[in-house]
Amino acid sequence: MSGPQRKRNLPRADQILPGLWRLRLPIVAWPGVPHVNAFAIASGSGVVLVDTGLAEPGGLGRLEQALDQAGLRLEHVRLLVCTHAHSDHYGLAAPIMEASGCELWMHPRHEHMTRAAKDPERAFERRIEVARQSGVPEQALREYQSARKERGMGIVKIVMPQRDLVPGVTVDTDLGAWDVYETPGHAPSHVVLHQRERGLLISGDHLLGRVSLYYDYGWTPDPAGEFLDSLEVVERLDAGLCLAGHGRPFRDVRGHIQANRRAVAERVERVRGAIDGRRLTPFEIVPALIGEEELTPMMVNWGLSETLSYLRHLERLGEVEKVSEDPARWVSA
Ligand SMILES: [Zn+2]
Ligand SMILES: [Zn+2]
Numbered sequence: 001m002s003g004p005q006r007k008r009n010l011p012r013a014d015q016i017l018p019g020l021w022r023l024r025l026p027i028v029a030w031p032g033v034p035h036v037n038a039f040a041i042a043s044g045s046g047v048v049l050v051d052t053g054l055a056e057p058g059g060l061g062r063l064e065q066a067l068d069q070a071g072l073r074l075e076h077v078r079l080l081v082c083t084h085a086h087s088d089h090y091g092l093a094a095p096i097m098e099a100s101g102c103e104l105w106m107h108p109r110h111e112h113m114t115r116a117a118k119d120p121e122r123a124f125e126r127r128i129e130v131a132r133q134s135g136v137p138e139q140a141l142r143e144y145q146s147a148r149k150e151r152g153m154g155i156v157k158i159v160m161p162q163r164d165l166v167p168g169v170t171v172d173t174d175l176g177a178w179d180v181y182e183t184p185g186h187a188p189s190h191v192v193l194h195q196r197e198r199g200l201l202i203s204g205d206h207l208l209g210r211v212s213l214y215y216d217y218g219w220t221p222d223p224a225g226e227f228l229d230s231l232e233v234v235e236r237l238d239a240g241l242c243l244a245g246h247g248r249p250f251r252d253v254r255g256h257i258q259a260n261r262r263a264v265a266e267r268v269e270r271v272r273g274a275i276d277g278r279r280l281t282p283f284e285i286v287p288a289l290i291g292e293e294e295l296t297p298m299m300v301n302w303g304l305s306e307t308l309s310y311l312r313h314l315e316r317l318g319e320v321e322k323v324s325e326d327p328a329r330w331v332s333a
Contacts, residue, residue: 009034011062013069016241016249017198018042019174023066025053027088029154031298036088037245039202040067042174046076049102050193050202051083051245055091055156063092074099081171082106082161083204084190085113086216087154089245094156105169106161109188112219117158130218134304135281135327143297165191178202183234185227187216192234199240206230207256209247211263217305217312224313228264231257271310272332275320279329282307 012024019042026035036054040047053063067073077100082090085106090113093104116123124145131141163169170177171193178193183206193202201207205214206227215223235257242253250256267289274280274288282304287295289310290303311330314320321333 011066011069013040013066015070016243017175020200021070021072022243022249023053023063023070025059025062025066027054027056028058029054029056029152030088031296033088033246035246037243037247038063038066038089039243040070040072040077041178043078043172044174046078046100047072048079048081048171048173049077049096050081051089051204052080052092052096054088054154056152056154060092060095063096076100077102079171080104081165081193082189083192083202083206083245084187085110086187086205087113089204091153091155094159097159103162104159105163105165105171107166107182107189107191108161108164109184109219110161112188112216113155114158114160117153117155120153126218130308131283131304133326133328134308135283135329136300136304137283140283140297140300144301146297175200181233181237183230184220185223185230186214188219190230192237194237194239196237199238201234201237201239201242201253203234203242204245207234207242207253207260208244209242209250209256211256211259212246213260213263213267213306214302215305215309217308222309222313222316224264224268224309225316228261231260267306268310268313271307272314272319275330276332279323279331281327281329282311283327285311285330 009026014022016022021040023038024035027033039050053059080096080102165180167180169180176195176197178195181192183190183192186205190206239253241251243249270289271285274285285307286303289307319333320330322328323331
């Protein structure tokens with residue numbers, strides 16, 4: 001790559017306020033996700049680092065380059081806090097802790113990553129089994145399989161948090177204390193950090209500048225419902241500036257919350273509409289949800305999690321039911 005495109009995708013530190021930097025870290029391995037944000041917040045003689053970037057070739061170097069633009073090095077990290085245990089927010093935790101000697105704080109429901117990472121083969125087989133039971137045909141399963149293998153886990157190694165990042169814990173910085181709010185849905189381990197006096201919200205992937213719905217299916221009863229509840233939690237905070245895990249910071253927090261609600265309602269409606277009068281497998285519903293033109297293996301993977309999440313949500317609302325197993329078929333209730 002050369003020219004303006006390469007330039008645009010360099011690691012960068014943007015100062016949001018004195019003592020608060022957005023570290024914009026390019027992601028190479030994930031098509032459609034050009035970068036992830038970490039945040040460095042001044043704290044005494046160093047910084048609190050929120051999120052890590054993805055473990056991929058050059059990933060740690062890109063984090064160091066972004067830190068360097070803020071006049072910082074890995075050794076300045078006094079504490080590492082992860083908004084959730086996805087690899088783009090947690091993947092580099094191990095080398096950061098090694099270089100700085102810092103602690104990691106993260107929500108205790110991180111098994112969706114840490115258990116899977118302990119035995120990737122088994123986790124992978126489990127996902128394949130979920131896909132098979134969802135009606136994914138053999139050929140697509142194989143494509144999905146090789147796409148997943150290529151992507152890898154995106155973490156250097158599993159590290160456990162020294163402290164549970166749960167409500168009541170505060171993250172103290174030079175900008176004041178940040179309160180922790182649980183916001184499951186996108187991931188069971190998801191939390192947001194709120195700095196009340198300044199009206200700042202570090203939202204991870206719960207609230208993004210561009211609506212992009214993803215649920216970690218299979219760990220909790222109703223990820224989509226949990227996501228909607230978490231939107232209410234964040235709405236009550238009435239934050240004035242949102243620092244999201246991807247994309248630029250934004251001010252219209254309430255507007256973004258409403259846009260997310262509308263998007264969920266609209267996508268739930270697509271699933272509801274797709275099975276109206278039919279008996280469909282989750283896989284057969286995916287094109288209605290994400291659109292034919294986006295049916296790449298990675299999108300099918302995401303779309304399947306999303307479809308399963310909405311089916312589960314509608315099932316809890318009494319609107320749909322599963323009428324057969326292996327493959328599962330769903331009908332309107
Ligand atoms: Zn995430
Ligand atoms: Zn992310």
